[in-house]
Structure formats: structure tokens, C-alpha cells
Amino acid sequence: MGKVIGEGTQPLICTPLVGRNQEIVLAELAIILEKMPDIIEWRADFFERIANTDEVIALTNAMKKIAGDVPIIFTIRSIREGGQIISLSDREAIELSAAICKNTSVEYVDCELSNLPEHFQKLCKIAKQNSTKVIASFHNFTCTPRKEILEQKFRQAEEYGADVAKVAVMPTSVEDVLTLLSATLEAKKKLKIPVISMSMGGLGALTRMFGGVFGSTVSFAVGENSSAPGQVPIDDLKTVFQIVKKSMGM
Structure with a gap:
């Protein structure tokens, strides 16, 4: 059985797949699996055939068969939150994620909190019916909002019925990094669901390495190609992680 977000004593390592076509995606997958990540995220917004639902489902099933026990997160990142330009509307993207829940054994789907609440909750309902978990995500690639806003995003994820809450922001100072870590710690204390957080870019790389100490349950790393700035x-x-674990006596 694969690893589950929120379980264990240190963050799980997730690596992204960002290939434009099936051949590249499967080649990336083979390379990444050799590096033994805990989770794989397929950034389907990079896939040039994303508008073909049957093709996306078939490729997802092929990936899952190859990945075996390694869990997969299916993600369509919108352009407003740092994703690629795609031909799908927000509603169509939600419908594709729902189709993935119904027709594959993928363990997680990502859904942005910026989606309409009714669309978000519809996906949560379908995901639950198909034993798929929903990661509610919030991204800001320009700045780090105030701590109160970050805490509100974490709470919103739980209130919407998601299984995991994720926040990713861009720092412009070391103080911004501390803001993200502080909000993460508060969310870990108050929420009943696992949290994922990261500060992006060079400054934010610290959170990818040490965020687990503050409660983040997943860190995104470069396997073949990165999907966000600052990935290690x-x-x-x-x-x-080994050094932190040994030093802290975990």
C-alpha cells in the first residue's frame, strides 16, 4: 500500500510530471520512479491533449499501472494560480477531475479554492463516492498575503470538505517565509486535516527543506523537471530530511 498524506513522522516527497505529450510524460515517469519519490503529481495542465477526456483517462490509467503503490495526484493548475494556458473552462476542468475520480484509481485530485464553491463541493462529493481524496489548494505567485489570510485559506479547505489543505506563496523577504511557517504551524494545531505549505523561489526553498518541522506534510521536489520555482x-x-530527522531525534 502506498504512503498517505498526513501519516508518518516526516514530510512525503512529491515529484511533478510536466510532459507535453504521452511519450514525454511516460519517459519522465520512468526516470522519476527510479529516484523513489513518495508521491507523484501529474500536472495535466502541461498536457497538450488535455481537452480529450478519454485520452487523459487512458494515460492516467497507464501511469497508475506503472507507478504501482506510489500515489498519484491529478492536478489541473489554472493560469491564475501559476498554471499553463489550457482550452478548458473552470467548469470543464472540474468535470475532467471528476472523470478521473470515476474512471481511474488515482489517489488524489487537486482543486483550487478559487473555483466556485458549488463546483468545488460537487468534485468533493464525486471524489468521496469513488474513494479519491481532494487537496484544496491556494497559490499566490506574486507575494505572501498576511498570516490571517493564509490561516483563512487553510480553514476554508477544511470547511469546503477537502481531505488536505495546501497553501503556496511567493516571498519577497525572510519575514514572508516566517509568515508562511507561522500560519502552517497554526493550521497544524487547529485543523483536523493534513496541511501542505511552501514558500516559493530561492528564499522559500527553506520551507521545502524544513517545513515539516512546522507541520507541512508534503514537499515538492525536482525529479526530472520542476513545476514551480524553488523546488529542490x-x-x-x-x-x-535524514539530517533533520537524526538531529531532532525523530
Whole structure:
């Protein structure tokens, strides 16, 4: 059985797949699996055939068969939250994620909190019916909002019925990094669901390495290609986690 977000004593390492076509995606998958990540995220917004639901489902099933026990997160990141330009509307993207829940054995789907509440809750209902977990996400690629706003985003994820709450922001100072970590710690204390958080870019790389100490349950690392600024190579991240674990006596 694969690892579950929120379980264990240290963050799980997730690596992204960002290939434009099936051949590249499967080649990336083979390379990444050799590096033994805990989770794989397929950023389907990079996939040039995303508008073909049957093709996306077929590729997802092929990926899952190859990945075996390694859990997969299916993600369509919108352009407003740092994703690629795609031909699907928000509603159509939700419908595709719902189709993935119904027709594949993928363990997680990502859904942005910026979606309409009724669309978000519809996906949560379908996901639950198909034993798929929903990661509610919020991204800001320009700045780090105030701590109160970040805490509100974490709470909103739980209130919407998601299984995991994720916040990713861009720092412009070390103080911003501390804001993200402080909000993460508060969310860990108050929420009943696991949280994922990261500060992006060079400054934010610290949170990818040490965010687990403050409650983040997943860290995104570079396997073959990165999907966001500041991601650390998977081998380096594993080394850091081992040092932190040993030093803290975990």
C-alpha cells in the first residue's frame, strides 16, 4: 500500500510530471520512479491533449499501472494560480477531475479554492463516492498575503470538505517565509486535516527543506523537471530530511 498524506513522522516527497505529450510524460515517469519519490503529481495542465477526456483517462490509467503503490495526484493548475494556458473552462476542468475520480484509481485530485464553491463541493462529493481524496489548494505567485489570510485559506479547505489543505506563496523577504511557517504551524494545531505549505523561489526553498518541522506534510521536489520555482532536487531533499530527522531525534 502506498504512503498517505498526513501519516508518518516526516514530510512525503512529491515529484511533478510536466510532459507535453504521452511519450514525454511516460519517459519522465520512468526516470522519476527510479529516484523513489513518495508521491507523484501529474500536472495535466502541461498536457497538450488535455481537452480529450478519454485520452487523459487512458494515460492516467497507464501511469497508475506503472507507478504501482506510489500515489498519484491529478492536478489541473489554472493560469491564475501559476498554471499553463489550457482550452478548458473552470467548469470543464472540474468535470475532467471528476472523470478521473470515476474512471481511474488515482489517489488524489487537486482543486483550487478559487473555483466556485458549488463546483468545488460537487468534485468533493464525486471524489468521496469513488474513494479519491481532494487537496484544496491556494497559490499566490506574486507575494505572501498576511498570516490571517493564509490561516483563512487553510480553514476554508477544511470547511469546503477537502481531505488536505495546501497553501503556496511567493516571498519577497525572510519575514514572508516566517509568515508562511507561522500560519502552517497554526493550521497544524487547529485543523483536523493534513496541511501542505511552501514558500516559493530561492528564499522559500527553506520551507521545502524544513517545513515539516512546522507541520507541512508534503514537499515538492525536482525529479526530472520542476513545476514551480524553488523546488529542490529529490536526492538533496532526502539528504536534508535524514539530517533533520537524526538531529531532532525523530
